[in-house]
Amino acid sequence: MSNLLSGTIDLKFVPQDGGRLARQIYDRLRTAILSGALPRGYRLPSSRGLAEDFGVSRNTVSTVIDQLAVEGYIVVARGRRPVVAAVEKMQLVSADQSPDHERSGFMRVSRWARQVSRSDWHFANEGSPRPFAPGLADAREFPHEVWGRCLRRAARSRHAAGIKANHPALRAALLSHLVEHRGVKADARRLIITSSAQAAIELISRVLLNEGDLAWIESPGYGGARVALEATGARVRGIPLDRSGLRLAGRTERPRLIFCTPSHQYPTGRLMPIKRRQELLAFAAEAGAAIIEDDYDSEFHFDGRPVVALQGIDTAGNVFYVGTFSKPMLPDIRVGYAIVPDGLVETFERMQRHTGQKVMGAMQLALAEFIGDGDFAAHIRRMTRIYRGRRDRLTHALASAAGSRLAITPPAGGMQLLARLEPGSDDCRLVADLAKVGVTARPLSRHFTGKAAEHGLFLGFAAWNETEIDAGAELIGKTIATNLRGR
Amino acid sequence: MSNLLSGTIDLKFVPQDGGRLARQIYDRLRTAILSGALPRGYRLPSSRGLAEDFGVSRNTVSTVIDQLAVEGYIVVARGRRPVVAAVEKMQLVSADQSPDHERSGFMRVSRWARQVSRSDWHFANEGSPRPFAPGLADAREFPHEVWGRCLRRAARSRHAAGIKANHPALRAALLSHLVEHRGVKADARRLIITSSAQAAIELISRVLLNEGDLAWIESPGYGGARVALEATGARVRGIPLDRSGLRLAGRTERPRLIFCTPSHQYPTGRLMPIKRRQELLAFAAEAGAAIIEDDYDSEFHFDGRPVVALQGIDTAGNVFYVGTFSKPMLPDIRVGYAIVPDGLVETFERMQRHTGQKVMGAMQLALAEFIGDGDFAAHIRRMTRIYRGRRDRLTHALASAAGSRLAITPPAGGMQLLARLEPGSDDCRLVADLAKVGVTARPLSRHFTGKAAEHGLFLGFAAWNETEIDAGAELIGKTIATNLRGR
Numbered sequence: 001m002s003n004l005l006s007g008t009i010d011l012k013f014v015p016q017d018g019g020r021l022a023r024q025i026y027d028r029l030r031t032a033i034l035s036g037a038l039p040r041g042y043r044l045p046s047s048r049g050l051a052e053d054f055g056v057s058r059n060t061v062s063t064v065i066d067q068l069a070v071e072g073y074i075v076v077a078r079g080r081r082p083v084v085a086a087v088e089k090m091q092l093v094s095a096d097q098s099p100d101h102e103r104s105g106f107m108r109v110s111r112w113a114r115q116v117s118r119s120d121w122h123f124a125n126e127g128s129p130r131p132f133a134p135g136l137a138d139a140r141e142f143p144h145e146v147w148g149r150c151l152r153r154a155a156r157s158r159h160a161a162g163i164k165a166n167h168p169a170l171r172a173a174l175l176s177h178l179v180e181h182r183g184v185k186a187d188a189r190r191l192i193i194t195s196s197a198q199a200a201i202e203l204i205s206r207v208l209l210n211e212g213d214l215a216w217i218e219s220p221g222y223g224g225a226r227v228a229l230e231a232t233g234a235r236v237r238g239i240p241l242d243r244s245g246l247r248l249a250g251r252t253e254r255p256r257l258i259f260c261t262p263s264h265q266y267p268t269g270r271l272m273p274i275k276r277r278q279e280l281l282a283f284a285a286e287a288g289a290a291i292i293e294d295d296y297d298s299e300f301h302f303d304g305r306p307v308v309a310l311q312g313i314d315t316a317g318n319v320f321y322v323g324t325f326s327k328p329m330l331p332d333i334r335v336g337y338a339i340v341p342d343g344l345v346e347t348f349e350r351m352q353r354h355t356g357q358k359v360m361g362a363m364q365l366a367l368a369e370f371i372g373d374g375d376f377a378a379h380i381r382r383m384t385r386i387y388r389g390r391r392d393r394l395t396h397a398l399a400s401a402a403g404s405r406l407a408i409t410p411p412a413g414g415m416q417l418l419a420r421l422e423p424g425s426d427d428c429r430l431v432a433d434l435a436k437v438g439v440t441a442r443p444l445s446r447h448f449t450g451k452a453a454e455h456g457l458f459l460g461f462a463a464w465n466e467t468e469i470d471a472g473a474e475l476i477g478k479t480i481a482t483n484l485r486g487r
Numbered sequence: 488m489s490n491l492l493s494g495t496i497d498l499k500f501v502p503q504d505g506g507r508l509a510r511q512i513y514d515r516l517r518t519a520i521l522s523g524a525l526p527r528g529y530r531l532p533s534s535r536g537l538a539e540d541f542g543v544s545r546n547t548v549s550t551v552i553d554q555l556a557v558e559g560y561i562v563v564a565r566g567r568r569p570v571v572a573a574v575e576k577m578q579l580v581s582a583d584q585s586p587d588h589e590r591s592g593f594m595r596v597s598r599w600a601r602q603v604s605r606s607d608w609h610f611a612n613e614g615s616p617r618p619f620a621p622g623l624a625d626a627r628e629f630p631h632e633v634w635g636r637c638l639r640r641a642a643r644s645r646h647a648a649g650i651k652a653n654h655p656a657l658r659a660a661l662l663s664h665l666v667e668h669r670g671v672k673a674d675a676r677r678l679i680i681t682s683s684a685q686a687a688i689e690l691i692s693r694v695l696l697n698e699g700d701l702a703w704i705e706s707p708g709y710g711g712a713r714v715a716l717e718a719t720g721a722r723v724r725g726i727p728l729d730r731s732g733l734r735l736a737g738r739t740e741r742p743r744l745i746f747c748t749p750s751h752q753y754p755t756g757r758l759m760p761i762k763r764r765q766e767l768l769a770f771a772a773e774a775g776a777a778i779i780e781d782d783y784d785s786e787f788h789f790d791g792r793p794v795v796a797l798q799g800i801d802t803a804g805n806v807f808y809v810g811t812f813s814k815p816m817l818p819d820i821r822v823g824y825a826i827v828p829d830g831l832v833e834t835f836e837r838m839q840r841h842t843g844q845k846v847m848g849a850m851q852l853a854l855a856e857f858i859g860d861g862d863f864a865a866h867i868r869r870m871t872r873i874y875r876g877r878r879d880r881l882t883h884a885l886a887s888a889a890g891s892r893l894a895i896t897p898p899a900g901g902m903q904l905l906a907r908l909e910p911g912s913d914d915c916r917l918v919a920d921l922a923k924v925g926v927t928a929r930p931l932s933r934h935f936t937g938k939a940a941e942h943g944l945f946l947g948f949a950a951w952n953e954t955e956i957d958a959g960a961e962l963i964g965k966t967i968a969t970n971l972r973g974r
Contacts, residue, residue: 148639
């Protein structure tokens, strides 16, 4: 043994395969050079010497020497021993030490990042779903076989990888579904495919709003939209509702963007009647405001057929229509879409490229087939029947478990209902108590932008069967009783 | 027949199922009300009368009347005939007319949207792949069986839907892969899972850059990063390269962000040696600049083992490390990732929620399994051998087909090579000519930010077998010859 390096670096290795040995030797030498243990100008042993030092083959050593030379740690000249190059000494941190913790915590971030950090909407459905998490479809009732076949066929397609961000076949299939079932008016190229409705809302907000612009949102309303609007730096104002939705009378401001849920107001479940729709469109046209119509779960309409989308009666081209597949299909199908004005299609397509947001080609192909074959419409029809039954079941179960303490107007559609609490109640406290007994509910008060005017429980009924609904409702009844006694 | 409505609306229908009939009647009545043909206060026939008029059952008519009442088109009172409500007259556009084309084309957009519209990077791989499209993995050599099993198992998991944007199992598996193979230093919670490397670059740029900030990019460099930086409104400067990469000597500006590809410069394929890496890190620490290290295809290293990432020797916590699965696996696997500083993890997680960017839970589970089982590393090992052979094949084929007209330094790794053209050549014209004969190449000159200093062909060799490589190289040789004669 030459032991030329002994005392400088550790020469003992756990015997492993050649690749790993080379890697260990490389790491040791590299660390020794960076730490200064092997200083600039230091002449390493010959490869024969190194092979002896490390007890490995000369082949392994040669690989390491080549690598170190390529990366500039050593200089190799034919027939001479390698020399350590001019490398600055530096202390390497180990994997479990975060470098310079303090400093990176205070890295200067952009105004946008600060804006994002200031507002949040906590109610994503994460972890194991529990009754009555809103917005969840029932995966047990989903036609996994049919959908799986669409996905497998799409994955085998040689074309999947080359598919654009907005695949023409998906655009066409989805548009004819939306024209038939939601009454939208558009041509297929105005459809932009996104990775969720939230992504669509965020892109639209960013396309329309500058810092300081005024944006309106329903209050109570959808918090996900609020944070997307706020992230642009816009001034976001919550507009109170009356029975017809956004209360427009007496409003003299000129918002740049109005976010609303006319088919099925989130979270109250109310339908915006035609008169208010016309007023809203006229107001927006007059103010030069764009409208985001979030049509999130309007596929499911229990009494009569689904209400026609606001977009379908817009004649000024101001309405951005937003929808999603995660609610009518499965929560993990991360695909949403927007219908945007003709003149902005190219801008949106460019943004999709710039922001690297493209839904997998295979997913787009599979959705096009699922819709085109009629499986999507059939699934919606079937789930509409099931969800209607669950809405009724939950309404009755809550009535018998909590009586007059909860005021419910059964919604005409969708996947959730709102149970209002008596004035003076604290829905956040109640929701926290419910969480302890395994029931998920969202507090109505948290849906307001600005001051909360009402308290209540926002409850999803779609994903739960009769037994689960009854058991959950009973827990709600008991918790309300305890909660009231505790006051 | 009562024919109360005749002359006002068309009463003839294509006989169809009850649902569609109801829909047609609803549409006719609604259109008649909106157009003013049935004016405010008009008393509709009784449901019996309507049923006769339309020749349908009273049941069908009742559904329609209920729907119109819910939406506010008519007012229904018990025992009386329905009355048309106070609705503004409006002209409905048909599906194939885009409303107010002109106006929507000029809808005022945000500064960001204008910025996005100003710059572009056209070289996405769309449509059927042809030799020598860069950045494409060979799908024919992919272990579809193993991956399909991972995906199916993940899709069946009851937990997929509830998985967070950065699934702990994927974070852990990916981190240990990156520590082992790329020499990064981090803890798993600093991994942010995105829908592509481009999405990661865009998010990081947005987190760090305000309008007017200075950002640096290698020139020639990766255009996708350039457009992401430009979209923030930053001043983007292209920094020339020398043999070691970014030429830092004499630079006195203090950029806020530096984008670079140290393991394998894009598009020249050069490795940044340790000395320049240290200079770059020292420069960035001194200037208060963050660094994006795009490690896009560095899994594949042909001579020795892959070069250790710049992130691994960063002691100041300034380096954002970016990678992707679309290159080592398949182009349609739309998953990228970034390692971000500890202090910004929460900001990034919030941004993922705000922008609705979450990779499907099932995809995250499947990747965690594919990596954890060693299939990812095994695939990379196998493809490294194959790609090395293809690099050599293309290098030799081009040498024999185009001789000295193309200057090639075979890259030490990756999926593409750069073939430089003689001074005075026009690579854009040559690329256009190649496209006509079915060969894809990207012009080197288009990779410069600012003035193009060189011309050449950027060619992907990874996705093509020997026959395809030989045929493509021959076409390149012929086209260059013709192209030269044509000058």
